[in-house]
Amino acid sequence: MNRQTIQSVTSLRRELHRYPELSHQEAGTAERLVEFFATHLPDRIIQGLGGHGLAVVFGGRNDGPTTLFRAELDALPIFETGERPYASTQQGRSHSCGHDGHMAILAGLGTELSQVRPRRGRVVLLFQPAEETGEGADRVLKSPGFKELRPDMAFALHNLPGYALHEIVLKKGTFTAASKGMTVRLNGETSHAAHPEDGTPPTEALAKLMVGLERLSESMGDFSLVTVVHVSMGERSFGISPGSATLMATLRTFDNGIMDRLTIYAERLVADIAKSYKLEASFSYSESFDAVENDAKAWEHVNESVKKLKLKTKHIRLPFRWSEDFGRFSAYCPTFLFGIGAGIKQPQLHESSYDFPDELIPTATGLFWEVIQRIHS
Numbered sequence: 001m002n003r004q005t006i007q008s009v010t011s012l013r014r015e016l017h018r019y020p021e022l023s024h025q026e027a028g029t030a031e032r033l034v035e036f037f038a039t040h041l042p043d044r045i046i047q048g049l050g051g052h053g054l055a056v057v058f059g060g061r062n063d064g065p066t067t068l069f070r071a072e073l074d075a076l077p078i079f080e081t082g083e084r085p086y087a088s089t090q091q092g093r094s095h096s097c098g099h100d101g102h103m104a105i106l107a108g109l110g111t112e113l114s115q116v117r118p119r120r121g122r123v124v125l126l127f128q129p130a131e132e133t134g135e136g137a138d139r140v141l142k143s144p145g146f147k148e149l150r151p152d153m154a155f156a157l158h159n160l161p162g163y164a165l166h167e168i169v170l171k172k173g174t175f176t177a178a179s180k181g182m183t184v185r186l187n188g189e190t191s192h193a194a195h196p197e198d199g200t201p202p203t204e205a206l207a208k209l210m211v212g213l214e215r216l217s218e219s220m221g222d223f224s225l226v227t228v229v230h231v232s233m234g235e236r237s238f239g240i241s242p243g244s245a246t247l248m249a250t251l252r253t254f255d256n257g258i259m260d261r262l263t264i265y266a267e268r269l270v271a272d273i274a275k276s277y278k279l280e281a282s283f284s285y286s287e288s289f290d291a292v293e294n295d296a297k298a299w300e301h302v303n304e305s306v307k308k309l310k311l312k313t314k315h316i317r318l319p320f321r322w323s324e325d326f327g328r329f330s331a332y333c334p335t336f337l338f339g340i341g342a343g344i345k346q347p348q349l350h351e352s353s354y355d356f357p358d359e360l361i362p363t364a365t366g367l368f369w370e371v372i373q374r375i376h377s
């Protein structure tokens, strides 16, 4: 990228940082991107993908594969701290996951593509909505506008504080965990607090479940993790023995099939405990993420590009325990997600003072550019 492009995408990044928008509400962000790309003459801009998502398409003269690069549009309901001239202007919202940086990287890539088109095939720059809630990728994939894009391979990156600045973090196979939120409701009967024996309080069952669910992973063999994140029971009244309780837990595994097994075990445990205390139990699920599967061929494209650019790499052996809704794309076509170090001493993602380092933009754009040269020339 030349100095002018770097300046232009850095100021775009800071502009996006000033106006963070939450999942499903990214209309202004999408509009800013449409404005940015209007001067770069892509073949097409497809809007309204799964909400405010948009795809910017640059094609070559000859037929060839379609490669998709994904960034996320959404910010978080976090109150930003720290001093910066481009601080969030939206109370209680900030780009503390660095998605502003991911968008700027694809804006840089689009600028390069507008000057030098791929020799063959098409490159799709996808700006996906609602990643943080795990809903966006699924909605984009199901949206009518996406049907005609039919990518043969999809790439994405995430900035990773805690790793050296510019370091590329790679892994074949599973890269990030599958996870989902499980909400359990226990229903019994209230009674006077002086006579709990007259009712069906969920107290003991809830206590057993809090411990039992977290211990499920001990019998699983493969990696799994259940974290009880919230419980509530009864009313805030000293006169009433409680008649109901709610428990929320996050389930995590490195494999979608093992997630199905863990879910069955969890439901069975809840049903057994509820039955022994004469309670009714029900379940619901939300924020469900698939594991991201990194394809071997796509890995090679990135690994070779990293070598050519002489970037520092870290090959990790274990997947990350967090989740990414890019996992939905893994079920659609070969995918590759990798990390780019955002600095060892940075605050972590989703912390109130986190800010995407601008220096990463040319590094990441350059790497994606190399991948395009490998696939499209």
Ligand SMILES: [Zn+2]
Binding pocket: 097, 132, 349, 350
């Ligand atoms: Zn995030």
Ligand SMILES: [Zn+2]
Binding pocket: 072, 097, 098, 099, 131, 158
């Ligand atoms: Zn993120």
